[in-house]
Amino acid sequence: MFFSEDKPAPVRSVSAVGTSEFLNSIGVNSAISSRGEKLEKTIEAIRYTGIRWIRSGYEGDATAGDYKTLNRETGVKYSYGLMSGGADIPRLLKGAHMLAEIGALLAFEGNNEPNNWVINYKGQKSGKNESWVGVAKLQNDLYKAVKADPVLKSYPVWNLTEGGAQTDNVGLQYLIIPAGANTVMPAGTQYADYATCHNYFSHPSHPGLYDNQTWNAADPGRLCKVDGLYGNYGRTWRGKFAGYTEDQLISLPKVTTETGVTIQGDFTEEKQARLYLNLYLAQFKRKWSYTSVYLLRDRSDEDGNQSFGFYQKDYTPRKAAVYLHNLTTILADKGMAKKTGSLAYVIANQPETVHDLLLRNSNGKFQLVIWDEKATGTDQVNVTLGKKYSTVKVYDPTLGESAQQTLKNAGSVTLTLSDHPVVIEL
Structure with missing residues (x-):
């Protein structure tokens, strides 16, 4: 130089955009104090990396006290969701009230990947290879419940993930089903305020290391080579149901609640660390409001996910943690x-x-x-x-x-x- x-x-x-607006977009998946994670170590990791929000939900064993302590010690906020197979809306809202009271609630999120988890809602089995009507009704009911709550109605609802896998055209490729969409659920059904994706930048549909890797994964249109916005909200990847036009997808409010890469082959620890920096920047530049990397710490109870994390299982920081610490320190800004x-x-x-x-x-x-x-x-x-x-x-x-x-x-x-x-x- x-x-x-x-x-x-x-x-x-x-x-220019406010530095804090970018920093606020930086998130991570964490079980906080369950699945082998320890609260005191999570606090240290969040402080060190400068991560501003955590994707979470009621399925873990983290207590209300754990959420409060982590927020008090780091200022981190939470997206709070039904997660994998969850359908208990009253329970979700109860936890959300606790988070809202301490100023720690960021948003709500629907089900995690119903293509991988069967949902049982009001006596109806749904998701995976079944009809997705039950999944759709659950997401719509979640939206209505949040917006009917005088305390929670101002918080955004993020859609469920992998709506592109719907077996029947229930309209989950829309935030609000428009007139003339010819979907199973009626026009006017509202699911969310934000589209939600798991646009992993290395994907079986386009494996390996290539130029513009994270930039391409963040592409809102059909040029995206991975499981991105277009395949879930433009033309669904499973049933090929039509959704938004590419012009509409550019300005569609959107978030990413999972992305990342394991260390293997060309994806060395060094390359992973550099890609994670590019990832947060590319996503924000291409109008993704929030981006969460999977994971903060490698899972100790989940095969195949042993090197996604910023930290190893024993909380040894990978280069990804060090480089993110450096970037958030260079940009450090607590004001607006x-x-x-x-x-x-x-x-x-x-x-x-x-x-x-x-x-x-x-x-x-x-x-x-x-x-x-x-x-x-x-x-x-x-x-x-x-x-x-x-x-x-x-x-x-x-x-x-x-x-x-x-x-x-x-x-x-x-x-x-x-x-x-x-x-x-x-």
Whole structure:
């Protein structure tokens, strides 16, 4: 990385997003204090990584006290859901009231992957290879129950996951079933405020390591190579039922409650760590409001999920935890920027694997995050700023939390990028 005195290229004004808005999108799956996880270690891990929210539900053995302690010690919030096979809406709302009282509730979530779990709701077996009418009724009843509750009605409801697997066209590819959809459930049925996906960036439908891996998984349209938004809300992957148009999918409110990759083959611990950084950035840039990686700590009770985690079973941090700690420390912001404003800059001849996200910290500093998603090799890019800045700092979260370079009176920065982000602060 070095400062270039070349004449600046034509620049454009780019609107910034508050740094805290991005940081708030960073989530993880955790059982908190059950399934082998220990509350005190979860507290340490959340503090260290800077993760802001946890995907959870009533199926675990974590107590109300555990939820409260973790929130008090870290400020973390929770999406709270029915999870795998759950159908007890009153129980879910009871736990949600507890979380709302302490300011820790983020959102509700419907069932986890009904294609893998049979749901028994009001005497009707549903999900997997059965009719999905029961699943649909459960999700609709959850939505109505939340919105009828005077305390909880302001919280968003996230849809169930893998609606693309519905066997009959119950309309789960919509948040609200539109007129003329010809679905089993009637037009006007509302399921959720947000679409929800498990868009794992390495998937049997497109395995291996490739350029723009997390960027592609976050693609809202049919270009997505994995189990993404289009296959669940555009044209369902199982029954090929029509849903939203690609133009509608771009602006559809959406969240990811599971994604990640195990360490194997080309996906080394180092590569996993870099991909997880790219993942959070790509998802946010492509308008996913929240993203949760599976998992915080490797499961000790689930075969096949032994290397997804930021932490090993004994809580040894993987590089993914270290690099995320560095990134959230570099960007650290507990406030909200009063005015995000805009910054003039241009990345000349920007390669298709290079992406940028402009943030503004509540301290007024701009933080321009630029990342490359090349599977192998490097790109050299020049970032031309709209004017010269007295001090420009360049950070690389794979090398540490301190600035790797400080430039004076700089109007441009040249970067050698490969497969992870750098941060330019000015």
